[in-house]
Amino acid sequence: MELWSDLAYRQEDVRIPGAIHIPPAEFDLRNEEIPKGLPVVMYCARPNEATSARMALLLKSNGFKEVWPQLGGLEAWVERGYPTETLGVGEALADRIPDAGVLELKEQDNSWA
Numbered sequence: 001m002e003l004w005s006d007l008a009y010r011q012e013d014v015r016i017p018g019a020i021h022i023p024p025a026e027f028d029l030r031n032e033e034i035p036k037g038l039p040v041v042m043y044c045a046r047p048n049e050a051t052s053a054r055m056a057l058l059l060k061s062n063g064f065k066e067v068w069p070q071l072g073g074l075e076a077w078v079e080r081g082y083p084t085e086t087l088g089v090g091e092a093l094a095d096r097i098p099d100a101g102v103l104e105l106k107e108q109d110n111s112w113a
Contacts, residue, residue, distance in 0.1 A: 016041075034059070040068070042056050043077065056069045
């Protein structure tokens with residue numbers, strides 16, 4: 001289970017196959033999406049982030065039996081040679097290109113619109 005912010009999720013083009021992405025801010029609303037009765041590995045965007053450990057404790061207190069935080073996050077998973085999937089260039093870039101209408105630099109006065 002990926003516990004990344006939406007921004008971190010869009011910036012990363014490597015995933016753990018089958019991972020469910022639930023941002024920490026939405027965890028209370030969406031934790032029912034996590035299948036009960038199956039092992040759950042939770043990981044964060046950064047190696048030293050403690051979110052996965054906190055969320056693992058929360059799941060255990062809600063009746064999940066096999067829950068573990070992935071120490072070292074996605075980086076450690078990749079370093080250990082565990083399976084990953086890579087998004088195609090188009091998929092990865094599509095989320096990274098901001099909507100041109102959101103912020104435009106006005107050429108004439110160098111201010112943000």
